Amino acid sequence: MIKHKLSYRKQKIFSGVAVFVFFLLILALRAFSTDYIETVDDPAFEKRIRPAVVFYHDDHNDRAGIDDCSVCHHVYENGIKTADMSVGMACSDCHMSGPAAAPDLIRVYHLQCRGCHLSEQAGPVTCGGCHKK
Amino acid sequence: MMHELYGFLRGPMLWVALLVFFGGSGYRVAAMWRLARKKDAVIFNYSSGYYALRSIFHWLLPFGSRNMRNHPVMTVVAFVFHICLFLVPLFLSAHIILIKESWNVSWPWLPDHAADAMTWMVVAGCGFFAARRIIQPDVRYLTSTSDYLILAAIAVPFVSGTWAFHQWPAFPAATLVHMASAEILLMIIPFTRLSHMLFFPFTRGYMGSEFGAVRKARDW
Numbered sequence: 001m002i003k004h005k006l007s008y009r010k011q012k013i014f015s016g017v018a019v020f021v022f023f024l025l026i027l028a029l030r031a032f033s034t035d036y037i038e039t040v041d042d043p044a045f046e047k048r049i050r051p052a053v054v055f056y057h058d059d060h061n062d063r064a065g066i067d068d069c070s071v072c073h074h075v076y077e078n079g080i081k082t083a084d085m086s087v088g089m090a091c092s093d094c095h096m097s098g099p100a101a102a103p104d105l106i107r108v109y110h111l112q113c114r115g116c117h118l119s120e121q122a123g124p125v126t127c128g129g130c131h132k133k
Numbered sequence: 134m135m136h137e138l139y140g141f142l143r144g145p146m147l148w149v150a151l152l153v154f155f156g157g158s159g160y161r162v163a164a165m166w167r168l169a170r171k172k173d174a175v176i177f178n179y180s181s182g183y184y185a186l187r188s189i190f191h192w193l194l195p196f197g198s199r200n201m202r203n204h205p206v207m208t209v210v211a212f213v214f215h216i217c218l219f220l221v222p223l224f225l226s227a228h229i230i231l232i233k234e235s236w237n238v239s240w241p242w243l244p245d246h247a248a249d250a251m252t253w254m255v256v257a258g259c260g261f262f263a264a265r266r267i268i269q270p271d272v273r274y275l276t277s278t279s280d281y282l283i284l285a286a287i288a289v290p291f292v293s294g295t296w297a298f299h300q301w302p303a304f305p306a307a308t309l310v311h312m313a314s315a316e317i318l319l320m321i322i323p324f325t326r327l328s329h330m331l332f333f334p335f336t337r338g339y340m341g342s343e344f345g346a347v348r349k350a351r352d353w
């Protein structure tokens with residue numbers, strides 16, 4: 001009788017722990033995944049003047065056939081691009097020298113995104129194509 | 134198709150447009166200068182920097198001339214129109230961002246809603262000038278088709294630009310129309326009546342010198 005009660009409590013504890021671990025796992029996966037990125041949202045732009053840029057991170061890279069993360073998350077050494085990647089850093093960590101440097105940061109985003117769209121002849125090139133209302 | 138056209142309009146065609154605009158402007162001014170030397174050399178004897186600038190200044194001032202005081206509505210519309218016509222393309226955020234991308238130089242820009250309001254004032258100005266040509270008999274008498282075409286050449290880049298900005302239907306096409314029509318506008322400036330932009334300082338300086346230095350009178 002008592003034994004049965006104990007095992008019932010154990011059951012409850014185990015299932016509680018299992019549910020907890022399950023949610024932890026989802027959270028962890030979410031933290032390391034990029035599925036949830038739907039817009040580019042660089043915190044360095046304090047006052048935005050345009051609608052947010054639509055960018056379904058994984059979807060975009062699947063469809064564009066980009067496997068190499070360092071195409072965008074790049075690392076430079078002495079002005080030469082290396083094969084390393086800077087995943088986890090925002091573009092503004094390297095491309096924003098001061099609060100007045102917003103045009104510099106806009107410039108590198110546009111050169112990277114629009115530059116590839118132009119050379120690949122695919123993907124939006126007009127302001128409204130990326131900054132969708 | 135979209136990408137080829139966009140690349141062409143932002144690349145080679147932009148260079149052609151700038152070359153024709155600056156080269157054509159330089160050529161027109163030099164040609165006029167040479168003609169004046171040959172046909173009317175006497176003006177260089179009494180041309181006066183002081184009287185020239187004095188006249189230019191008065192004609193740049195709202196209601197600075199008698200002609201303007203006699204036509205108050207036309208004066209207000211013409212001043213607002215010309216100010217917006219110059220400020221919007223030079224201080225529009227989108228233009229400065231594109232220039233920053235290409236040549237890595239930038240300067241402060243107008244808030245987009247201000248630029249948008251000023252754009253509509255230019256378009257309204259074009260409408261006003263067209264209506265004046267239709268309604269006022271003395272002006273209609275002096276009007277030819279090319280006057281309407283020139284107004285349209287100004288209105289099209291402004292309407293298509295704001296079309297792209299507001300992302301109205303088919304805005305990617307509107308962006309291409311905007312770039313092409315703006316480049317056409319730049320190229321026709323030196324060779325049409327729009328060249329008054331280049332000649333204004335010379336005609337006023339000429340009149341100012343003659344009235345100031347020779348007739349001892351004002352020309353405003």
Ligand code: HEM
Pocket residue numbers: 127128143147218221222225227228231245248249252290291292293294295296297298299308311312315316318319
């Ligand atoms: C040939 C070079 C040019 C290029 C590449 C260009 C490009 C652009 C682009 C991409 C836009 C859309 C901006 C947005 O989505 O916010 C725009 C807007 C605009 N542009 Fe241009 N442009 C050029 C020349 C001109 C010229 C010469 C004029 C006037 C004479 C002009 C007047 C305007 C106006 C009025 C707007 C709309 C502003 C608004 O409503 O906010 N552009 N331009």
